[in-house]
Amino acid sequence: MSTADTLLAAVPRSPSAGIKALARLGFAAIGVVYVLMGVLALLAALSRDHGVQADKEAAVKHLQDLPAGNLLLGLIAVGLLGYIIWRFTQAIRDTESQGSGAKGWSFRLWYICSGLFYSGLALYAGRLALSGHADEGTDASKSLAATILGWPSGDWLLIFLGLVTIGIGLFQGYRAYSHKLQSDVDGQDLTGTQQRLVYRAAQVGVTARGVVVSLIGYFFVEAGWQSRAAEAGSTNEALGLLAGMGPLVLGVVAAGLVLYGLYSLVQARYPILHGL
Template sequence: MSAASTLLSAVPNSPSSGIKTMARLGFAAIGVVYLLMGVLALLAVTGLGDGARADKKEAMKHLQDLPAGNVLLGLIAFGLLGYIIWRFTQAIRDTESKGHDAKGIIRRLSYAGSGLFYSGLALYAGRLALYSRADKGGNTSQSLTAKVLGWPGGDWLIIVVGLVVIGIAIYQVYRAYSGKFQKDVNASRLPASQQNIVYRTGQVGFTARGVVMGIIGYFLVQAGQQSRAGAVGDTGEAFDFLAAMGPAVLGTVAAGLVAYGIHMLVQAKYPVLRGI
């Protein structure tokens, strides 16, 4: 087979196969980001982090410092774009068969919301890749919260958003211990011993992610109750909150995020993509 034929065979030959490829790239990109976040937090526990904060943007900056860092950032940005496309595909085409009733619509909107959540990070990674810098706009979450607090009833809206985030965090932990996360990974292609490792890694990872999201939701509730945008915090502030509880707590959650990153990389290799 010629080199040209080999290249052509690797190119998706249908919209569905293209979406599947983008989804897998998205899972891999998220896996790398969470893996780096967890490693940064573990370095902070050991005192080797040089003051680096364990959040998504800090992870992007560390990628930039690697050889061919801008290329890696470009791949991460492209991968995150793939994840966004996949999430909107789930929402629009109802790939999970959630239906058109109120509950189904809410679930489908949550898929789109998940995609939007990563759009800012995709833009940030893209800017770093292209310009070796990103706009210094301060804390975007705090700026947005300050605007919402200025609306009539804005404080209550922020509280509701915080409670929703806490609800999602609880659902992450529920997914971990109910085993529901397994349906997204085709672990049958792995030996039995490795299947158990993947399962346990997923449990630990989803639990840690739920803990971090729960803290971020708590920050939002506090911001609404105090009508103070400065109370809002992102992943970095969540890790600061955990660090105040002691290095053992921070180290445990950090290791959990490493586990989540590894699980997402496994999902990228062995995904279950329904409805396309």
């Protein structure tokens, strides 16, 4: 039995009901992380302190200082795990009815990558919850870049990865302004004004996230072009680059990340989960 099958088998109640609950908890966990990350970036913009850590790990670590911090960290870890399970379920069951053609398999691959994107953060939050500390270790982006550069034609592969990542970031902007976000939230219980507010928040938030993802892709391209893993960077480096453009630029993107987090919390409350 595969790891995915083992996790899915452990879901309580009916599989569909359990996975729905995990998906909603996952959206909530992502929402909390992005709100905190955006707030940290906003504080950095207001204080003009380019050295402030404002990535996902820093956001999660700040939960330790809150009442019942370990419990909150545990819920974040479980929520992110739930999101991963839901994304794998989308890929395995083809819940979005994308089919078995090239387009369908590309979407399934995207679902898997989207889930795995939060796996390191889930592990980090879990370790903090259980032991009160966790080694942040080497930057994951730099580690990945170093590994790829060790392969034959690794520099070109890294440039390709960077271009794909930039494409994903640009695709976020396309989703934000092509009315596709309207299918992410069940707005039946929301008034017309509330629906418009949620949609506008989603547009700004998804665009801000796309900007950060595109910058991470740019760092990969630079690392491949210069054959130096040190040129790769993650969210914190992306926000640092934006800070170098001025506090206003960083502040706008940071506010967008807060809105993305709030949008994820709305998704947790009013999700649309196909095929479950």
